[in-house]
Structures are given as C-alpha cells and as structure tokens.
Amino acid sequence: MRNAQVRKMSTAGNEALTELLKKAKLEEKKDQHFGFSVRLDALSIHAQNKGLSATEIIELLRAEAGRFESSAQEII
Numbered sequence: 746m747r748n749a750q751v752r753k754m755s756t757a758g759n760e761a762l763t764e765l766l767k768k769a770k771l772e773e774k775k776d777q778h779f780g781f782s783v784r785l786d787a788l789s790i791h792a793q794n795k796g797l798s799a800t801e802i803i804e805l806l807r808a809e810a811g812r813f814e815s816s817a818q819e820i821i
Contacts, residue, residue: 784809788806792805
C-alpha cells in the first residue's frame with residue numbers, strides 16, 4: 746500500500762535545522778578537545794609525580810593512544 750500524502754518542507758526550516766546541527770557538532774568537537782587536553786594534563790602530572798623516565802612516558806602515551814583507539818572503534 747502506498748502513502749499518497751506528500752509533505753513539503755520549507756527551505757527556511759531546513760536551513761535552521763542545518764545551522765542547529767552545525768552548532769551541535771562544533772560544541773561536541775569543543776568538548777572532545779577539552780577532554781583530551783584534560784587527559785594529557787593528567788598524564789603529564791602523573792608522569793612528573795612518579796618521576797617516570799622518558800621510556801616509561803612513551804609507554805604511558807602508547808597505552809593511552811591504544812585506549813583512545815579502542816574507544817573510537819566502539820563508537821563506529
């Protein structure tokens with residue numbers, strides 16, 4: 746069975762929705778960057794407090810990169 750009723754959408758409504766989505770994406774990106782910055786800061790404080798060597802810091806960063814990669818794969 747076909748639905749014969751067709752609804753027309755206004756262009757102005759679409760533009761407003763597009764702008765709203767654009768703003769939401771920018772806010773999400775801003776929040777992600779802030780969270781990443783906070784995490785890097787926490788890692789640097791941890792490394793400094795523990796007196797980690799360069800090798801240990803590299804291992805810490807690699808582990809963190811793996812955590813971010815795993816998190817990204819869960820989103821997809």
